[in-house]
Amino acid sequence: MDITVKILRYNPEKDTQPYFQDFKLQGISGDWRLLDVLHEIKWKHDGTLTFRRSCAHGICGSDGMKINGKNRLACSLLLKDMNTNKPITIEPLPSLPIIKDLVVDMSSFFQKYEVIKPYLINKTPPPANSERLQSNEDAEMLFESAKCILCACCTTSCPSTWTNENYLGPAALLKAYRFAYDTRDDAADERLDIIDNPDGIWRCHTIFNCIEACPKEINITWHISQLKKRISTKEA
Amino acid sequence: MVQNFDVVIIGAGGAGLRAAVEIPKEYSCAVLSKVFPPRSHTGTAQGGVCAALANMEDDSWENHAYDTVKGSDYLGDQDCIEVMCKDAIRAIMELEHMGMPFSRNEDGKIAQRFFGGHTRPVDPNEPNGKRVAVKRSCYSADRTGHVMLHTLYETCIKNQVNFFSEYFVTDLIVEDGVCKGVIAMDIATSEIHTFHAKAVIFATGGYGRVFRITSNAHVGTGDGYALCYNNGLPLEDMEFFQFHPTGLWKLGILVSEAARGEGGILKNKDGERFMARYAPTVMDLAPRDMVSRAIISEIREGRGIRGSDGTDYVYLDVSHLGKEVIDDKLPEITGFARTYLGVEPTKEPIPIQPTAHYAMGGIPTNVNGEVLLNEKGDIVKGLYAAGECACVSVHGANRLGTNSLLDLVVFGRRTGKAVTEFVKNNDYAPMPADAAEKSKKIINDIFNKSGSEKVVTLRTELQDTMMVDCGVFRNEADLKKMVEKVKEIKERAKNISIQDKGKVFNTDLMEAIELDNLIVTAEATVNSAYARQESRGAHTREDFPKRDDVNWMKHTFAFKNPNGDEPILKYKPVTLTRFTPMERKY
Numbered sequence: 001m002d003i004t005v006k007i008l009r010y011n012p013e014k015d016t017q018p019y020f021q022d023f024k025l026q027g028i029s030g031d032w033r034l035l036d037v038l039h040e041i042k043w044k045h046d047g048t049l050t051f052r053r054s055c056a057h058g059i060c061g062s063d064g065m066k067i068n069g070k071n072r073l074a075c076s077l078l079l080k081d082m083n084t085n086k087p088i089t090i091e092p093l094p095s096l097p098i099i100k101d102l103v104v105d106m107s108s109f110f111q112k113y114e115v116i117k118p119y120l121i122n123k124t125p126p127p128a129n130s131e132r133l134q135s136n137e138d139a140e141m142l143f144e145s146a147k148c149i150l151c152a153c154c155t156t157s158c159p160s161t162w163t164n165e166n167y168l169g170p171a172a173l174l175k176a177y178r179f180a181y182d183t184r185d186d187a188a189d190e191r192l193d194i195i196d197n198p199d200g201i202w203r204c205h206t207i208f209n210c211i212e213a214c215p216k217e218i219n220i221t222w223h224i225s226q227l228k229k230r231i232s233t234k235e236a
Numbered sequence: 237m238v239q240n241f242d243v244v245i246i247g248a249g250g251a252g253l254r255a256a257v258e259i260p261k262e263y264s265c266a267v268l269s270k271v272f273p274p275r276s277h278t279g280t281a282q283g284g285v286c287a288a289l290a291n292m293e294d295d296s297w298e299n300h301a302y303d304t305v306k307g308s309d310y311l312g313d314q315d316c317i318e319v320m321c322k323d324a325i326r327a328i329m330e331l332e333h334m335g336m337p338f339s340r341n342e343d344g345k346i347a348q349r350f351f352g353g354h355t356r357p358v359d360p361n362e363p364n365g366k367r368v369a370v371k372r373s374c375y376s377a378d379r380t381g382h383v384m385l386h387t388l389y390e391t392c393i394k395n396q397v398n399f400f401s402e403y404f405v406t407d408l409i410v411e412d413g414v415c416k417g418v419i420a421m422d423i424a425t426s427e428i429h430t431f432h433a434k435a436v437i438f439a440t441g442g443y444g445r446v447f448r449i450t451s452n453a454h455v456g457t458g459d460g461y462a463l464c465y466n467n468g469l470p471l472e473d474m475e476f477f478q479f480h481p482t483g484l485w486k487l488g489i490l491v492s493e494a495a496r497g498e499g500g501i502l503k504n505k506d507g508e509r510f511m512a513r514y515a516p517t518v519m520d521l522a523p524r525d526m527v528s529r530a531i532i533s534e535i536r537e538g539r540g541i542r543g544s545d546g547t548d549y550v551y552l553d554v555s556h557l558g559k560e561v562i563d564d565k566l567p568e569i570t571g572f573a574r575t576y577l578g579v580e581p582t583k584e585p586i587p588i589q590p591t592a593h594y595a596m597g598g599i600p601t602n603v604n605g606e607v608l609l610n611e612k613g614d615i616v617k618g619l620y621a622a623g624e625c626a627c628v629s630v631h632g633a634n635r636l637g638t639n640s641l642l643d644l645v646v647f648g649r650r651t652g653k654a655v656t657e658f659v660k661n662n663d664y665a666p667m668p669a670d671a672a673e674k675s676k677k678i679i680n681d682i683f684n685k686s687g688s689e690k691v692v693t694l695r696t697e698l699q700d701t702m703m704v705d706c707g708v709f710r711n712e713a714d715l716k717k718m719v720e721k722v723k724e725i726k727e728r729a730k731n732i733s734i735q736d737k738g739k740v741f742n743t744d745l746m747e748a749i750e751l752d753n754l755i756v757t758a759e760a761t762v763n764s765a766y767a768r769q770e771s772r773g774a775h776t777r778e779d780f781p782k783r784d785d786v787n788w789m790k791h792t793f794a795f796k797n798p799n800g801d802e803p804i805l806k807y808k809p810v811t812l813t814r815f816t817p818m819e820r821k822y
């Protein structure tokens with residue numbers, strides 16, 4: 001098939017502002033990933049086109065970008081699942097500073113992640129030669145949240161993040177759940193205190209953009225609502 | 237800019253992060269990675285990490301060592317294998333204590349499942365008697381590597397490890413057998429930094445991208461191998477590259493052995509469970525080299541299925557496992573089949589073909605991660621390596637599934653400990669003033685070249701020919717052809733020009749440097765393979781179909797030839813302890 005791809009370009013060494021550039025490609029097969037399309041452009045048409053990628057199958061979180069208005073991973077989206085009669089629009093993840101083309105500055109995203117203390121805190125020494133016991137049901141309570149690949153598709157799609165840059169955002173809150181609900185963790189209260197503030201969990205107005213954006217199909221708002229309930233019962 | 241650190245670790249996958257956790261706070265330590273740590277390739281590992289915990293059934297570290305030695309086709313150094321298998325149990329407990337979320341058994345202990353090549357003797361007093369598959373692989377659904385990588389990264393955040401993310405290492409400074417540091421480019425600005433260090437650890441991962449069909453990430457370009465080799469250090473056993481039997485057709489994306497561990501079976505065009513003919517006792521759970529050869533043999537004998545792209549595949553069938561098992565235990569990999577091939581694994585078989593997966597060879601080290609200067613066992617002062625880029629050697633000619641993640645944490649930790657001892661007792665070796673000049677020149681040359689060659693053309697030619705002439709089956713004529721092809725590509729690479737001449741996040745430039753690294757790994761691989769006139773593990777020579785312990789039970793050490801010709805090959809004996817080499821049958 002023939003397709004047109006419209007990419008938001010920006011090179012700080014040359015451009016004062018981002019602009020759209022069209023690329024027309026011929027003879028492309030429907031089972032191509034959008035990442036293959038970006039490679040085709042970079043390798044055959046314009047070597048300056050810049051984007052991050054690594055695993056190419058949706059597990060490393062490198063290539064989150066805005067594709068036809070929605071945050072997606074370029075490597076997890078196939079052309080045959082899109083409307084290719086119209087140009088495909090590709091932009092960097094919204095609300096983060098652009099470094100070049102589709103590459104954004106992720107530092108604020110990672111800072112927010114670090115705020116919630118994303119590591120197990122356990123105040124008793126572990127048993128000498130065995131694991132801490134945990135039922136499989138309790139373990140599985142964590143699995144969905146632990147699937148997160150830190151791609152930032154959710155946080156950068158969240159209207160609350162756009163209007164308040166201090167809002168922790170869904171990815172960080174999800175990580176708070178990951179540890180607060182781990183039966184082996186002793187610092188749930190510490191974490192709940194961190195997120196229990198106007199820039200924390202209460203900025204979430206359950207608008208669901210994040211869920212729609214998540215390539216790992218994590219029900220982020222369910223996890224956030226569990227945290228909200230827990231904070232409310234704690235305070236009550 | 238010059239910066240000083242007691243320890244510089246290159247790579248933030250499982251091996252690099254585990255080493256970083258080990259360095260005490262009183263020593264300054266920098267971890268450099270060309271991608272954000274959680275983007276590292278370790279995160280793609282699916283199936284599991286093994287240890288003889290005996291949580292599900294009887295097992296022992298000796299069983300594990302036996303399997304690893306046998307799996308390695310007796311090329312693994314048995315003393316090192318013993319170290320790894322003994323330490324495995326502690327290593328898994330440590331990951332659990334760090335917070336790694338494991339799947340659990342009914343007692344709340346870590347759950348374990350079957351994996352290829354992991355067995356136990358039916359009669360514990362008869363290790364060489366009949367053996368059956370054993371549940372030894374610890375897992376977290378099919379995201380074991382992902383949660384392991386995240387757990388280690390989280391532990392590093394807790395320990396306030398100093399990360400230099402998106403720093404691309406371009407040179408290693410080593411003089412007269414002493415390592416002094418590395419040169420790295422800050423990708424965001426192209427600024428060149430000199431990292432002066434007492435000790436450097438390479439944990440740069442594999443080089444699967446040298447082959448056309450691979451399970452490896454785009455960043456798996458063998459940078460660490462090339463940096464060592466170009467600085468006169470040897471690469472060990474590079475002819476042993478593992479092809480995983482079950483890559484998604486066309487794409488090479490891995491379908492973990494866990495699919496077979498849970499009961500998935502391989503079928504040919506006639507629906508026959510063909511592994512019954514190749515490995516009558518363990519069948520689909522035979523080690524990877526054997527299953528890959530079996531698949532290619534089926535295809536060659538006309539029992540494969542011809543795909544629309546002109547390549548052939550066979551089927552991996554999990555549909556009989558039922559939706560519940562599939563959704564519970566194999567959600568990620570069956571998702572790949574759905575997304576990328578439009579196949580519904582609960583109803584239809586998945587088209588698969590062998591995919592280049594894992595480098596058994598690499599930068600030679602001893603059990604403490606110290607890099608060897610030569611085949612005699614002398615070491616490079618201050619230089620260490622761990623993880624896939626290193627060759628201890630615990631995997632010999634063929635790695636067993638789940639032994640790599642284990643290798644990362646066992647040897648990552650041991651290396652961290654050895655480095656800590658080293659920096660305690662040693663000072664900085666002086667860094668030459670012009671250390672960064674070579675990297676600057678390489679980059680300037682790439683910018684200034686206006687030749688007609690393109691990175692993508694050369695890389696594709698290299699990958700295509702490596703797949704055909706240095707793949708699952710090899711022979712003298714093909715390898716000779718490939719030796720010449722590598723020379724040709726090396727020459728043509730001198731004429732590369734790139735389009736992006738900017739300083740900000742220049743991935744065009746990175747790809748050009750990565751291509752040079754791939755060419756180096758190809759050179760070492762194909763020349764080592766050409767020389768080895770036997771079949772052992774993953775190295776299968778059609779013209780020498782038998783293993784030859786008399787002449788070839790030894791490790792290859794490939795050194796760069798200063799005059800640019802084929803590498804100089806030397807050999808080091810294999811260390812045997814308690815396991816006598818036998819014919820490998822399953």
Ligand SMILES: Cc1cc2nc3c(=O)[nH]c(=O)nc-3n(C[C@H](O)[C@H](O)[C@H](O)COP(=O)(O)OP(=O)(O)OC[C@H]3O[C@@H](n4cnc5c(N)ncnc54)[C@H](O)[C@@H]3O)c2cc1C
Nearest residue numbers: 247248249250251270278283284405441623624638640641
């Ligand atoms: C799809 C797949 C599934 C697998 N499943 C399993 C499994 O179930 N069990 C198992 O045991 N093994 C498995 N393996 C193998 C195992 O995952 C890898 O061997 C292992 O993760 C490698 O880890 P590492 O720490 O050595 O390197 P990686 O995790 O590859 O990390 C390499 C690091 O080096 C950095 N780096 C590289 N070059 C440079 C440079 N020039 N400058 C700066 N930084 C650099 C990268 O940024 C990265 O951080 C699997 C492999 C694949 C591909």
Ligand code: SF4
Nearest residue numbers: 158204205207208210
């Ligand atoms: S549900 Fe909450 S976190 Fe998700 S997009 Fe809406 S406001 Fe943001």
Ligand code: SF4
Nearest residue numbers: 148149151152154214
């Ligand atoms: S929750 Fe989903 S969208 Fe958000 S960072 Fe994690 S994987 Fe990405």
Ligand code: FES
Nearest residue numbers: 054055056061075
């Ligand atoms: S490249 Fe890894 S998630 Fe897309």
